[in-house]
Amino acid sequence: MATPSAPQLSTPKAVLDLFAQGKKVSFPAGRLLFREGDDVSDVFCLSEGNVVVTRFGENGERQILAFLFPGDFLGMTFTPHHNTGAETLTPVMAWSLSRSRLLELLASRADLGVAFAHMSSLILNNVLDLVFSLGRKNSKARVASFLLHLQRRQELLGLGSKRLHVPMTRQDIADFLGLTMETVSRSFSQLKSTGAIKPEPHGDILIADLKALRAAAELAP
Numbered sequence: 001m002a003t004p005s006a007p008q009l010s011t012p013k014a015v016l017d018l019f020a021q022g023k024k025v026s027f028p029a030g031r032l033l034f035r036e037g038d039d040v041s042d043v044f045c046l047s048e049g050n051v052v053v054t055r056f057g058e059n060g061e062r063q064i065l066a067f068l069f070p071g072d073f074l075g076m077t078f079t080p081h082h083n084t085g086a087e088t089l090t091p092v093m094a095w096s097l098s099r100s101r102l103l104e105l106l107a108s109r110a111d112l113g114v115a116f117a118h119m120s121s122l123i124l125n126n127v128l129d130l131v132f133s134l135g136r137k138n139s140k141a142r143v144a145s146f147l148l149h150l151q152r153r154q155e156l157l158g159l160g161s162k163r164l165h166v167p168m169t170r171q172d173i174a175d176f177l178g179l180t181m182e183t184v185s186r187s188f189s190q191l192k193s194t195g196a197i198k199p200e201p202h203g204d205i206l207i208a209d210l211k212a213l214r215a216a217a218e219l220a221p
Contacts, residue, residue, distance in 0.1 A: 014115040015073065018105060019045040022097035033086040034075065040082055042096045043075040049092035050167050054085045054175075064176040067168060069153050073119065076102065090167045134177060137218055142177045143187035144217035147197065147205060164205040191216055 024047070027033065033044075036055060051068040065084060068074055074086055076099070106112050130149070134142050147164060155161050170188070174181045191197045196212035197205050207213055211221050 019095035
């Protein structure tokens with residue numbers, strides 16, 4: 001069976017090869033994959049499309065914790081229940097493996113244990129970098145940083161770096177950045193007015209001036 005194909009940020013090749021032993025599954029956009037507190041039955045490696053990882057506050061307010069891309073890993077926890085929820089943002093294709101089978105293989109193969117430890121370290125470092133970065137920035141800088149994050153992910157997927165595919169809504173971005181939708185929309189307008197970005201059809205964004213976008217994100221040129 002073919003290995004899941006995706007240049008990726010967080011999933012080592014040994015893990016991708018492992019998931020090729022599983023089954024290929026597909027989900028439409030807007031499908032709830034699991035809720036926080038659900039039993040863990042299957043774990044996934046994305047092949048196509050995007051997923052959002054979510055958590056809800058006591059007041060019912062949604063926080064998006066991550067946007068996942070092809071090659072990313074979803075649903076693994078060493079507890080029997082999910083501590084987050086997940087839903088598809090776009091139509092998704094993924095490789096699925098039962099949690100019990102995955103735990104069996106992790107217990108019997110040292111190379112997989114090392115690969116998972118490496119993957120977990122990369123994920124944690126990426127999250128810590130993002131939290132540190134976004135926590136110190138104003139709203140426009142947060143949105144600019146988010147667009148640069150998308151650019152990096154597209155580059156890893158071999159999709160180029162000038163024209164960004166932005167499948168998430170302004171509300172999704174707001175829930176990820178801890179802003180209101182109105183503030184996100186205003187920040188996009190400010191980035192457009194400076195010439196850093198240019199809206200494209202189908203919600204895509206053209207990075208018209210990378211130097212200006214990096215400056216807006218409060219990064220070195």
